[in-house]
Amino acid sequence: AQSVTQLDSQVPVFEEAPVELRCNYSSSVSVYLFWYVQYPNQGLQLLLKYLSGSTLVKGINGFEAEFNKSQTSFHLRKPSVHISDTAEYFCAVSAGSSNTGKLIFGQGTTLQVKP
Amino acid sequence: GAGVSQSPSNKVTEKGKDVELRCDPISGHTALYWYRQSLGQGLEFLIYFQGNSAPDKSGLPSDRFSAERTGGSVSTLTIQRTQQEDSAVYLCASSPSPNEKLFFGSGTQLSVL
Numbered sequence: 001a002q003s004v005t006q007l008d009s010q011v012p013v014f015e016e017a018p019v020e021l022r023c024n025y026s027s028s029v030s031v032y033l034f035w036y037v038q039y040p041n042q043g044l045q046l047l048l049k050y051l052s053g054s055t056l057v058k059g060i061n062g063f064e065a066e067f068n069k070s071q072t073s074f075h076l077r078k079p080s081v082h083i084s085d086t087a088e089y090f091c092a093v094s095a096g097s098s099n100t101g102k103l104i105f106g107q108g109t110t111l112q113v114k115p
Numbered sequence: 116g117a118g119v120s121q122s123p124s125n126k127v128t129e130k131g132k133d134v135e136l137r138c139d140p141i142s143g144h145t146a147l148y149w150y151r152q153s154l155g156q157g158l159e160f161l162i163y164f165q166g167n168s169a170p171d172k173s174g175l176p177s178d179r180f181s182a183e184r185t186g187g188s189v190s191t192l193t194i195q196r197t198q199q200e201d202s203a204v205y206l207c208a209s210s211p212s213p214n215e216k217l218f219f220g221s222g223t224q225l226s227v228l
Contacts, residue, residue, distance in 0.1 A: 036219075041221075042221065043118070043119070043206070043218075043219035043220050043221045044206065044208075044217075044219040045218075045219065046216040046217065049216070090158060092158075099146075099163070099165075099171075099213040099214070100213065100214045100215075101146055101148055101163065101210050101213055101214075101215075101217050102148070102160055102163055102171065103158075103160060103217075104160070105150075105157055105158035105159075107157045108157060108158075
């Protein structure tokens with residue numbers, strides 16, 4: 001069975017600083033990995049996804065993530081954050097290879113960007 | 116419509132009552148999902164509909180939970196005899212097909228007193 005662990009429940013950071021949100025997964029089969037973001041009072045939206053190919057995946061709003069099979073990680077990074085990046089971030093793994101919408105989510109990481 | 120629409124946005128009910136939550140997906144999206152977001156459990160998959168196929172109900176926590184999707188469009192999630200542990204945000208998502216990204220609604224906040 002697959003599972004996802006987000007290692008930090010909250011990450012405070014100052015504006016324009018770099019940030020890394022950590023995600024580890026476990027799976028006995030090939031995985032598809034995702035990061036979703038939930039801005040205050042908004043629905044979840046996809047930041048980026050890894051299905052195959054290059055292990056470095058670029059997403060919206062300047063975020064990127066690297067799939068590391070040996071470390072079973074999919075950490076999310078941004079070199080310089082903005083106040084508007086304050087949100088909750090969810091790492092997820094697909095529960096089935098034929099359906100990437102059926103997801104197992106991590107517990108979420110709240111990113112708090114301070115001026 | 117412009118996005119996935121869910122109603123009501125907030126629902127307060129008494130323990131033991133039945134509730135119905137509605138989801139109106141993006142027009143043309145064949146795949147529809149229900150998830151639940153609660154403090155103790157995070158985001159959990161509940162049920163998945165794809166076209167006219169039998170739904171994947173593997174995430175429903177008990178037989179008090181059921182869902183239907185009429186005409187391949189609007190979906191209703193029904194919780195019978197609600198319990199306090201059912202309190203959560205119920206999220207609906209749709210996608211053009213099972214292997215494309217999900218578009219989430221803003222959710223229904225359910226509070227069971």
